[in-house]
Amino acid sequence: MSLVVLEGVSRIYEMGGERIHALDDFSLTVEEGAIVLLVGPSGSGKTTLLNMISALDAPTSGSYHFGGELVPHDDVEAMTAFRRRNVGYVFQFFNLLGDLTALENILLVQELTSGRDEPRAKELLALVGLAGLEERFPSEMSGGQQQRVAIARSLAKTPRLLLGDEPTGNLDSETTRQVMDVLVDACRTEKITAVLVSHDHALERYATRVIAIDSGKLVEDRPGELATVKGAVRQAGRSSKKALKTLAEKARQFSQR
Ligand SMILES: Nc1ncnc2c1ncn2[C@@H]1O[C@H](COP(=O)(O)OP(=O)(O)O)[C@@H](O)[C@H]1O
Ligand SMILES: [Mg+2]
Structure with a gap:
């Protein structure tokens, strides 16, 4: 099914009499x-494209459908509600709240959106390989752990x-690998669609599709390495190894209760 459908989207910024075509008749189906x-x-x-997709901003012209429905574009409250319901966001600088623990940072977002659910919050931390670090504050974690x-x-x-x-712009290459492994695994486990911006071509191995944009236009659209059989097998191998590790960890925790 098509989740994101942008058709002929333009976003023009007016700046002191100048018109900047940040997106220029841009169409994309994800x-x-x-x-x-x-x-x-x-x-x-x-x-600008991410802002359109998350309804943080609206196209100057063109249409945007999400899951078959027209996305609100002229009502800020409806746009916010759409974003809260459907879109998760990972920033370059982690934007964690420093006086809350890892677990509390997640509980807070739940409280603002889907409702507090501590077992689920702990499960998510385990999913990104942070079981046992629930009570750590951001300042007590590495950059990679904070991003996770x-x-x-x-x-x-x-x-x-x-x-x-x-999302990995602030991390070294080894940490980038760890974070991307976790991110892609999590998306696959949770059946989440992802659109990730990066300058780092090494991330192509984690993508099912690579698109390139220049001057607000789509200039390239090709399969990523994860779309190839070899890439998928490699990723699956890594996932099952991690799944086994997680199971072993869960068993260990259970036996200590
Ligand atoms: N709020 C804004 N007001 C005016 N121009 C903007 C604004 N945001 C972005 N632009 C312009 O739109 C173009 C695309 O910007 P942006 O989407 O931020 O590019 P990228 O993320 O690829 O670096 C640039 O020319 C930028 O200067
Ligand atoms: Mg940018």
């Missing part, structure tokens, strides 16, 4: 379950769509 890597030079319209909390938090309301603007 199928449910896809993991899309969005690449393009600085100023090409990547953030941010991923768990973005999944807390079980969004249909996960958006990331340079």
Whole structure:
């Protein structure tokens, strides 16, 4: 099924008499379950596109359907409600609240959206490999661990769509790998569609599709490595290893009760 359908979307910014076509007659369909890597030079319209998809901002012209329904574009409250219901967001800078623990950061988002559910919050932290670190404060965790909390938090309301603007832009390459493994596994486990912006072509191995944008136009659209049999097998191998580890960890915790 097509989850995101943008048709002929333009977004024009007026700046002191100048008109900037941040998106220029842009059309894109994203199928449910896809993991899309969005690449393009600085100023090409990547953030503007994410803002359209999350209804943080509305097209100047063109249409946007999500799950077959027209997305609100002229009523800020309806746009916010759409975003709260459907979209999770991972930022480059983790944006965790420093005076809340990992668990509390997730509980807070639940309270604001789907309702408090502590077992589910703990399950999400386990899903991103942070079982046992629930009571840590952000300052007591590495950058990679903090970003994994941010991923768990973005999944807390079980969004249909996960958006990331340079989600690994602040991490070294080894940590990027760990965080991306977790993020892609989580999306697959939770059946979440993802659109991730990155300058880092190494992330192509985690994507089912790679699209490139330049001057507000789609200039490339091709399968990512995860869409190939080899890539999928590699990812599955990694997932099942991780699944076994998680099971072993759960068994250990259970026996200590
Ligand atoms: N709020 C804004 N007001 C005016 N121009 C903007 C605004 N946001 C973005 N732009 C312009 O739109 C273009 C696309 O920006 P952006 O989507 O942020 O690109 P990217 O995320 O790919 O770096 C750029 O030329 C940028 O200067
Ligand atoms: Mg940007």
